[in-house]
Amino acid sequence: MTTQDTLKSRILPVATVVLVIVAIWYVGAYFMNAPFQRDLDRRGNVTSTPMEFLGKTMSQPKPILPAPHQVASNVFENTFLRSVSSNRSLVYHAWVTLSSTLAGFGFGTLLGILIAVGIVHVRALDRSLMPWIIASQTVPILAVAPMVIVTLGAIGISGLVPKAVISTYLSFFPVAVGMVKGLRSPELIQLDLMRTYHASAAQTFWKLRVPASVPFLFTSMKVAIAASLVGAIVGELPTGAVAGIGSKLLAGAYYSQTIDIWAALVAGSVLASLLVAVVGIAGKIVNRNMGGKPT
Amino acid sequence: MTYSVVSARNLGLTFETGDGLVHALSDVDLDVKKGDFVSFIGPSGCGKTTFLRVIADLERATSGEILVNGMTPEEARKSRSYGYVFQAPALYPWRTIENNIALPLEIMGYSTAERASRIERTLDLVNLSGFGKKYPWQLSGGMQQRASIARALAFDADLLLMDEPFGALDEIVRDHLNEQLLKLWERTQKTICFVTHSIPEAVYLSTKIVVMSPRPGRVTDVITSTLPKERPLDIRETPEFLAIAHRVREGLRAGHSYEE
Numbered sequence: 059m060t061t062q063d064t065l066k067s068r069i070l071p072v073a074t075v076v077l078v079i080v081a082i083w084y085v086g087a088y089f090m091n092a093p094f095q096r097d098l099d100r101r102g103n104v105t106s107t108p109m110e111f112l113g114k115t116m117s118q119p120k121p122i123l124p125a126p127h128q129v130a131s132n133v134f135e136n137t138f139l140r141s142v143s144s145n146r147s148l149v150y151h152a153w154v155t156l157s158s159t160l161a162g163f164g165f166g167t168l169l170g171i172l173i174a175v176g177i178v179h180v181r182a183l184d185r186s187l188m189p190w191i192i193a194s195q196t197v198p199i200l201a202v203a204p205m206v207i208v209t210l211g212a213i214g215i216s217g218l219v220p221k222a223v224i225s226t227y228l229s230f231f232p233v234a235v236g237m238v239k240g241l242r243s244p245e246l247i248q249l250d251l252m253r254t255y256h257a258s259a260a261q262t263f264w265k266l267r268v269p270a271s272v273p274f275l276f277t278s279m280k281v282a283i284a285a286s287l288v289g290a291i292v293g294e295l296p297t298g299a300v301a302g303i304g305s306k307l308l309a310g311a312y313y314s315q316t317i318d319i320w321a322a323l324v325a326g327s328v329l330a331s332l333l334v335a336v337v338g339i340a341g342k343i344v345n346r347n348m349g350g351k352p353t
Numbered sequence: 354m355t356y357s358v359v360s361a362r363n364l365g366l367t368f369e370t371g372d373g374l375v376h377a378l379s380d381v382d383l384d385v386k387k388g389d390f391v392s393f394i395g396p397s398g399c400g401k402t403t404f405l406r407v408i409a410d411l412e413r414a415t416s417g418e419i420l421v422n423g424m425t426p427e428e429a430r431k432s433r434s435y436g437y438v439f440q441a442p443a444l445y446p447w448r449t450i451e452n453n454i455a456l457p458l459e460i461m462g463y464s465t466a467e468r469a470s471r472i473e474r475t476l477d478l479v480n481l482s483g484f485g486k487k488y489p490w491q492l493s494g495g496m497q498q499r500a501s502i503a504r505a506l507a508f509d510a511d512l513l514l515m516d517e518p519f520g521a522l523d524e525i526v527r528d529h530l531n532e533q534l535l536k537l538w539e540r541t542q543k544t545i546c547f548v549t550h551s552i553p554e555a556v557y558l559s560t561k562i563v564v565m566s567p568r569p570g571r572v573t574d575v576i577t578s579t580l581p582k583e584r585p586l587d588i589r590e591t592p593e594f595l596a597i598a599h600r601v602r603e604g605l606r607a608g609h610s611y612e613e
Contacts, residue, residue, distance in 0.1 A: 247441055251439065253411060265459070350446070
């Protein structure tokens with residue numbers, strides 16, 4: 059694909075949507091913040107021109123809806139202008155969340171693969187485990203998270219581990235479901251071929267089922283890593299955690315630091331897109347090394 | 354010396370389906386001698402593929418008896434007595450052509466050096482030398498099927514079972530592959546069981562043509578070909594060829610009731 063095509067087919071549509079959202083956001087910010095500003099002006103006996111008034115609605119310290127540029131400058135300041143060990147640095151908070159996300163994602167992926175292998179090879183597990191796995195994901199994570207944190211806290215485990223447990227809980231599911239599908243993806247004819255060679259179950263597993271499942275693994279890992287991040291953030295909410303994107307969100311809500319909340323939200327979204335992109339690129343590299351048709 | 358590689362006596366196979374019993378095979382008696390090229394021809398549902406799968410122990414007969422190399426099909430499969438070529442190439446897309454050919458060799462525990470020499474030899478047999486490093490998607494359909502034949506030839510099995518291997522290919526490619534297959538059969542001295550839909554293909558290739566008919570799947574005629582071993586493609590214009598083809602067609606017509 060040439061750069062021109064990339065520009066036309068990928069960047070342009072995305073950029074258009076971003077512009078529309080930003081425009082709506084500014085309009086929203088004006089209307090949300092205007093009543094408070096009007097109130098403020100009246101009490102201070104200030105009269106301002108419409109343009110001045112518009113500017114004021116966009117520069118309140120604790121607006122109801124911060125304007126995009128306020129969020130952007132907050133993100134920029136707290137990402138690039140602070141030392142990464144500072145409590146106000148978004149990089150620091152993102153790293154705290156990222157570390158438990160990755161730990162939870164690692165365990166979740168491993169657990170998901172093990173469950174899938176069990177389900178594909180043991181008939182009893184196929185019947186008994188699948189309904190429970192699906193049921194596990196219907197339980198609202200917001201209800202489960204505090205229990206995990208409190209229970210683990212009671213036996214002296216706090217910090218990264220409880221958050222990673224919640225991430226594991228959310229991320230094993232897509233991997234388990236995807237890998238069951240992947241390990242079962244070989245066609246009958248490919249399985250028959252193994253049978254004609256009198257291949258052992260282990261040979262069929264390693265030489266056929268595992269390589270056939272690799273594309274499914276990466277697709278489900280993309281979902282899993284995003285879920286892990288959500289898990290880690292949710293895990294930071296009920297504990298009054300001192301660090302992490304979740305704690306930034308919570309602290310912002312306590313002190314009505316709306317700009318901080320939005321900045322933390324942006325940091326979380328950027329982190330999520332980066333993580334998904336990394337998994338996607340890893341998947342592409344593996345696919346190419348496995349002789350996949352370039353797409 | 355001509356002992357039976359495959360010998361079936363009163364062989365029957367019934368499936369249980371939602372609408373009752375289906376007689377896929379009924380009272381099949383057949384002997385395939387060493388070095389034979391036997392074609393199985395008949396309309397869909399006549400049991401030709403089922404019979405091949407019974408030989409390969411991919412299906413179990415429900416009555417009668419069948420011996421493959423003097424063993425039960427299961428023993429024969431476990432002693433790796435045959436190579437099987439499916440309707441589709443069934444190459445593993447994540448393996449290069451040579452690694453696809455290496456697959457049975459890896460499973461059967463051949464040494465690395467032995468694998469390399471066998472890959473080279475079988476690639477040469479199917480005229481694919483130089484394509485070993487390619488991935489399946491980089492090859493045409495005909496080349497992929499040739500690679501799958503190479504894979505079936507790579508280990509020491511004297512029996513080659515082929516289930517409509519060229520069915521999905523266009524006629525020009527098919528003619529070419531048929532010619533190559535005959536040469537390969539002559540060079541390797543294998544016994545071949547070949548399932549096909551096509552009368553010219555069956556007559557052109559075979560030393561023996563087994564005509565089958567459906568409901569229940571049974572053998573209606575066994576024709577021993579009088580054609581010489583050396584068969585250029587234009588042998589298909591000779592009266593002798595046409596006479597055999599005519600007999601096959603008659604056999605198919607006799608076994609097929611068009612009222613259904």
